[in-house]
Amino acid sequence: METTMKKIVAEIANVMDKMNEQDVEAVAQRLEKAPRIFVIGEGRSGLMARAFAMRLMHLGATSYVIGETITPSIEKGDILVAISGSGRTHHVVWTAQKAKEQGVFVQALTTNPEGDLAKTADAALIVPAATKFRREGEAPSIQPLGSLFDQSAHIVFDAICLKYAEAKQISQQAAFQKHSNLES
Template sequence: MYIQTILKEIDTVLRQVEENQLQDIALQLKKANRIFVIGEGRSGLMAKSFAMRLMHLGATVYVVGETITPSIASGDLLVAISGSGTTKNVVWTAEKSRSLGCSVIAMTTNPESALAEVSTEILHVPAATKYRRENEIKTIQPLGSLFDQCAHIIFDTLCLQFSKLNEVDHTVAFGRHSNLE
């Protein structure tokens, strides 16, 4: 019973996300010199999983805050994820990135948030967050689970589109998978 309800919730949200926009974003990822991702908490975990998948597909990608992350520069792209669009560190990083001439794609439920305002593109995911704002859809799930699930699927869709643009198949991606396990 719960699985079917969760799947229906995810479907309700993802039907509102434009695949054409995702194709455009995949093209932006391909054209970027380097890709940086940022998110905090569970959104940060989604950002890190996205970065890992992009690395498997041959992208030069970094997670903001990791010890080996270099400085960002003009021509680079930041993907910033925050359900509420108000996470201070994410918003500050987006502002800093824009001031350095970088494009910023915001993934958020709130297209009028501080994060959305400083971004060059908004990827609106109309899911519920932990704040349960009045305009958010209803969910049986706690906290921001619905947003996290939808973010994961959207990021996987972007990776699939990115792989097609770059002609990266399973064998090539598998060759980039960790072999220190």
């Protein structure tokens, strides 16, 4: 009998098998050229966005999380990475629309190619995972709510970071130098 953890890993592997590596690479290439990268997401997806921004900072990118007190105004030439499993999270979609008005490139990460976020974005990376809404056609999942999407998003973001680091020739040691040094 499969363990719960093995079932979860199998669900994630199923999602990853349906993704196109070239799409992930295209996102990394866009980010390589951006002077600044901003991220937005709500709930657990927002935590994935924050983890992504942190890792980008470790890799030498100038990255910000929308809503944090030290986040500057966004400007033309910047990139906004907006994440919403459903593609309809109001604050995320609204922020993407506002960013577009500023001339910012919007990169979406969502399950829903027909959602408002994908329609607003300049590019959408579709992660074919289950969300809390369990729409028809979503991957099946034993996990609650949008856990499968959030786990898959974390892996996709890490894959983007890996491609980014390779292109920028950022070594493990260089990334470690940017890691917090105020921890025990």
